[in-house]
Amino acid sequence: MKHTITVVDTGESFACADEQHLLQGMQTFRVGMAMLKVINVGCRGGGCGVCRIRVHDGEYEAKKMSRKHIPEEDQAQGLVLACRIYPKSDLSIEVLPLDIRKE
Amino acid sequence: MRKGVMRPGHVQIRVLDVEEAIVHYRDRLGLIEVQRDDVGRVYLKAWTEIDAWSVVLRPADEAGLDFMGFKVVDSDTLAARKQDLIDYGCEVETVPAGELKGCGERIRFELPTGHKFELFAEKEQTGKWGVTDNNPEAWPEGLKGMRASRFDHCLLYGDDVDGAVDLLQNVLGFQLAEQVLDRAANDFRVAAFLTVSMKAHDVAFVRHPEKGKFHHASFYLESWNDVLRAADLISMHDIPLDIGPTRHGLTHGQTIYFFDPSGNRSEVFAGGDYTYPDHPVVTWDADKLGKAIFYHDRELNENFLGVVT
Numbered sequence: 001m002k003h004t005i006t007v008v009d010t011g012e013s014f015a016c017a018d019e020q021h022l023l024q025g026m027q028t029f030r031v032g033m034a035m036l037k038v039i040n041v042g043c044r045g046g047g048c049g050v051c052r053i054r055v056h057d058g059e060y061e062a063k064k065m066s067r068k069h070i071p072e073e074d075q076a077q078g079l080v081l082a083c084r085i086y087p088k089s090d091l092s093i094e095v096l097p098l099d100i101r102k103e
Numbered sequence: 104m105r106k107g108v109m110r111p112g113h114v115q116i117r118v119l120d121v122e123e124a125i126v127h128y129r130d131r132l133g134l135i136e137v138q139r140d141d142v143g144r145v146y147l148k149a150w151t152e153i154d155a156w157s158v159v160l161r162p163a164d165e166a167g168l169d170f171m172g173f174k175v176v177d178s179d180t181l182a183a184r185k186q187d188l189i190d191y192g193c194e195v196e197t198v199p200a201g202e203l204k205g206c207g208e209r210i211r212f213e214l215p216t217g218h219k220f221e222l223f224a225e226k227e228q229t230g231k232w233g234v235t236d237n238n239p240e241a242w243p244e245g246l247k248g249m250r251a252s253r254f255d256h257c258l259l260y261g262d263d264v265d266g267a268v269d270l271l272q273n274v275l276g277f278q279l280a281e282q283v284l285d286r287a288a289n290d291f292r293v294a295a296f297l298t299v300s301m302k303a304h305d306v307a308f309v310r311h312p313e314k315g316k317f318h319h320a321s322f323y324l325e326s327w328n329d330v331l332r333a334a335d336l337i338s339m340h341d342i343p344l345d346i347g348p349t350r351h352g353l354t355h356g357q358t359i360y361f362f363d364p365s366g367n368r369s370e371v372f373a374g375g376d377y378t379y380p381d382h383p384v385v386t387w388d389a390d391k392l393g394k395a396i397f398y399h400d401r402e403l404n405e406n407f408l409g410v411v412t
Contacts, residue, residue, distance in 0.1 A: 046166070047166030047167070065119070066119065
């Protein structure tokens with residue numbers, strides 16, 4: 001089943017199926033339209049953190065992602081890596097800036 | 104001048120799901136699963152390696168590199184380099200024999216780029232997998248996936264690349280084989296490729312604002328055809344691709360990059376330049392970085408530069 005993912009910052013939206021993570025939905029071919037690049041695409045394994053977003057509204061399933069980029073308390077607030085979540089309803093999301101932590 | 108540091112020995116990589124990771128490293132790269140330990144780590148080796156294992160996967164809640172280890176020629180050298188590191192100002196930790204199953208005592212210190220490095224003198228040797236060392240056949244049957252022949256090097260991203268180069272050259276006897284300099288900024292060093300052997304790199308560094316980042320672990324294949332075959336396997340199994348197949352300008356290796364299921368980058372490559380101790384440093388200019396990294400595209404790729412674990 002396909003769901004509509006709406007990016008609140010830009011108003012852009014794309015379709016994403018249950019079995020696709022959000023980046024796969026975003027990168028689906030759309031006739032006559034440029035490839036949507038609204039979320040940064042990185043490792044696609046929950047490790048690098050470049051596709052960090054906040055889900056404002058909607059249901060999704062999340063696979064394991066690096067706690068360095070998404071600590072548990074952040075995830076409880078709806079912060080996730082787009083490559084690790086699978087929509088279960090329409091979602092509205094916000095794209096977050098790159099998270100480079102100097103240590 | 105070499106100081107008895109002989110070759111890369113191991114890399115320990117953090118993975119989010121160890122069973123998914125094993126499929127990547129064993130069934131796709133073609134490493135051989137050797138053993139597990141009581142903290143859940145999985146040990147693997149590539150088939151041409153003499154040592155019992157070279158790649159250790161540790162289940163963790165974040166991806167990235169735990170450490171890379173180099174083998175030194177003997178225990179006297181290990182003791183001597185330990186003292187040299189202490190004299191240089193490093194904090195050196197001794198990890199007892201057996202902490203990694205089959206490995207002798209290791210000494211561990213942090214590079215100025217924030218990466219944990221280890222030296223060791225002894226590790227169990229089980230010989231090449233599937234071939235004997237008397238009248239050996241060319242290769243063993245039964246290898247999986249890309250049939251990687253050895254763990255070759257790591258590329259590490261960190262801030263103080265000059266500090267790491269200084270330590271590795273002057274304390275541990277690494278040779279700077281290749282580098283990238285920004286000619287417009289007083290030859291600011293953007294990248295450094297170092298070797299303890301004839302290989303173009305045993306470890307490499309790229310300048311990055313954050314310390315201790317892991318760009319990739321690399322595995323050697325025999326030929327360009329094997330690199331193309333690896334690309335086919337990456338597609339067959341829908342593995343996230345980074346870039347390739349292509350050639351690097353730096354080291355001139357033929358390469359492809361892709362990600363493990365935790366987002367750690369892997370490389371398989373073939374060919375590449377060689378370095379003798381009397382060879383001058385090969386320098387690429389930072390304004391040619393696109394060609395230096397991707398010799399064919401000649402364009403920088405944001406992911407290759409910015410995506411690290």
